[in-house]
Amino acid sequence: MQNPTDDGPAAEAGGSAGDPTGFRPVGGRPGGRRGWRVGDIDFTRADGRHRSDTTLFYLLTGASFVESGSELYTRNLLTYYRDDAPIAAWLGNAWEPEELQHGAALRAYVQAVWPDFDWEAAYARFIAEYARAASPDAFEATPGLELAARCMIETGTATLYRMLHDYAQEPVLREVLAHICDDEISHYKHFLRFFRAGQSSPGGGRLRVAWAIGRRVRESRNDDAWIAFRHAFEVRNPGRPCLPGDFARWQSGWQAIIRRTFPFRMAADMLLAPLALPRLARRLARFGAEVALRRALLA
Ligand SMILES: [Fe+2]
C-alpha cells in the first residue's frame, strides 16, 4: 500500500437551558446509559472509504491525542478538587477512564484505517509539548468557575463528536463517535450538576460565569489543534516542516464540515445553561450565542 501523505496520491481529498437533560443520546442508548468497551468494537470491520479524507484524518488523530492525554489534566484537576470528595471520586472513577477510552477507541480507528501512520511516534511528540500547556495555572480562579469552564470544554467535545458522527459514513466510525458523544454529554451534565450544587443562588455571579466560559471559548480555539496537527503532519510527511499554511488549509476543510453538520443550537443551549437565565433572556442569548459561535468557528 502506498504511504498516504499530504502530497501523495491518496491526498484527495436540545434541551432547555434550565434542564439540559433534554439532550438525546445519539448512540441508541435510550432509557439510561450503559457502559461500552473499546474491546467490544471490532475495528477490523472498518472499511477504507474515508482513507483519502485528509481533513478527517487530522481531526480524528488530533482528538485521539488530546483524549489519550487526559491523564495529564485529570491529575491537575484532581489536585484542584482534592477537598471535594464527590467531584474527586467522579473524576477518578468515571471521567478519567471514559476520556482515556475515547483516546483508545479513536487511536484504534486511526490505526485500522491509516496503518502506515506511526501513531505512537506522533503522540510522543505531541504529549511532550501538550504537557507543558496543561499546567494548573490555566485553571479558573475559583473551583465553581472552573466547573462552569469545564461545562464549556465538554460542550466543545460533545458538539465536535456530534458533528463528526453526522459527517461520517463508515459504520464502525459512526458507532465509535456515537458512544463518545454520549459520554461527553454525560460529562457535561455532571459538571453542570456539580456547578449548580455549589452555587448559593441560581445564576448568581452571571457575569463572572459568562466571562469564565467566554475566556475558555476564545482560548481553546486553536492551541490544542495546532499542537496536535503539527506533530501529526510532520510524522505523516517526513522531512517536511509543518507551516502555518498547511494548518490553514486543514482548517478550511474543517470549516466546510462545520458549515454542513455542526450543531449550533445544541452548542448554544449547552453554553448558556450554567447562566440559568430567565426564559426571554435565554432565547435572546441563544440567538446571540449561535451568531457568535458561527463567527468564531467560521472566521
Ligand atoms: Fe472525551
Ligand SMILES: [Fe+2]
Ligand atoms: Fe469529556
